[in-house]
Amino acid sequence: MKALIKITLKNGVLDPQGKAIEHALDSLGFDGVSDVRQGKLIELDLNAANEAAAREEVEQMCQKLLANTVIENYSFELVS
Amino acid sequence: MKALIKITLKNGVLDPQGKAIEHALDSLGFDGVSDVRQGKLIELDLNAANEAAAREEVEQMCQKLLANTVIENYSFELVS
Numbered sequence: 805m806k807a808l809i810k811i812t813l814k815n816g817v818l819d820p821q822g823k824a825i826e827h828a829l830d831s832l833g834f835d836g837v838s839d840v841r842q843g844k845l846i847e848l849d850l851n852a853a854n855e856a857a858a859r860e861e862v863e864q865m866c867q868k869l870l871a872n873t874v875i876e877n878y879s880f881e882l883v884s
Numbered sequence: 885m886k887a888l889i890k891i892t893l894k895n896g897v898l899d900p901q902g903k904a905i906e907h908a909l910d911s912l913g914f915d916g917v918s919d920v921r922q923g924k925l926i927e928l929d930l931n932a933a934n935e936a937a938a939r940e941e942v943e944q945m946c947q948k949l950l951a952n953t954v955i956e957n958y959s960f961e962l963v964s
Contacts (some may be wrong), residue, residue, distance in 0.1 A: 812925065822906070827950070828949055829928075832949060834930075836931030837926060837929065837930050838928070838929045838933070839893040839929040840929075841926070841928070842924060842926050844900075844923070844925060845890055845925045846921070847919070847921045847922075848905075848917055848919060848920040848926075849917070849918045849920075850916055850917050856928070861914065869905070869909060869912060872935075
């Protein structure tokens with residue numbers, strides 16, 4: 805089973821990488837671009853008995869390692 | 885209009901960050917996890933006249949700045 809995990813900064817947390825991208829896009833002539841935020845995308849394969857078990861396992865991975873829940877939100881989808 | 889851009893490494897391109905995550909998950913006791921790949925997720929707001937114009941603009945942003953098309957693939961979706 806494949807999991808696709810999206811990790812994004814919470815609203816209100818400063819995102820210097822996003823700001824840098826915004827400025828770079830502006831310099832390249834892309835006007836009207838705002839609110840650029842950069843997050844992480846993690847894809848992984850896992851062996852789980854069923855979808856409920858997989859969901860629980862990925863939830864634990866996000867809580868324990870993948871996301872810093874103080875400043876980041878996460879969401880994921882499973883593809884079998 | 886909001887754009888959600890996913891940038892992932894092409895198959896065959898070494899992903900040391902993904903490997904590091906895989907080892908860390910293994911040390912934490914998550915067995916059976918494999919093929920971990922880390923990519924980038926970029927969210928932005930843009931002013932475009934219509935969806936076709938927005939699609940063309942985001943395509944250009946990816947080609948010119950956001951993705952390194954030698955080693956990365958990109959895909960995006962628009963949310964109005």
